[in-house]
Amino acid sequence: MVTSPSSTADGRRRIVVVEDDSANRLFFADYLTFSGFAVLALPHGLDLEQQLKEFQPDLLLLDLGLPEIDGYALLKQVRSSVMWQQLPVIVVSGYAFAEDQHRALAMGAQKYLVKPVHLHQLTDAVHAVLQSSNDEAG
Structure with missing residues (x-):
């Protein structure tokens, strides 16, 4: 279980990006790295x-x-894993139907963003979810 915020030696928060489209994966990873996060894509x-x-x-x-x-x-x-069940998850998907969004949120995702995602929308969501996670842990 994640009990306290992890960070790199220089204090950056860590984000794992799982995205099969190489352009999107590179886009998300580069932008989040530029925004101050450590990223594994x-x-x-x-x-x-x-x-x-x-x-x-x-x-x-x-x-x-x-x-x-x-x-x-x-x-x-992730939600079934004792170690990772509290890990915040943001879904970023091309699936735009409300039923997909409801399903992912019901399964434990904190946010659901529909592609294409604007950069400010992505970072706003990341900061909001991390802040919420900190508030719940503290």
Whole structure:
């Protein structure tokens, strides 16, 4: 279970990005790094739990339409894990239907953003979810 905010040696908060589209993955990773976060960007979630264990993120940015294992299955896996069940998750997906949004939020995502995402919208969501997570932990 994540009990206190993790950060890098220089104090940056950590974000794991799971996005199969290479342009989006690079876009999110570069922008979040530029915004002061430490980022681990993954093209799929096949070994997500191991990656989380090694990177110790403060937040997971998750696409739903992934190859091999979809984002819903990954979200369920994260919420089922004793170690990661409290990890904040923001879904960033091209799935724009309300039922997809409701499903992801009901499964434990804190926010749901529909692609294309504006940069300020992404950082606002990240800061809001991290702040909320800090408030709940404190």
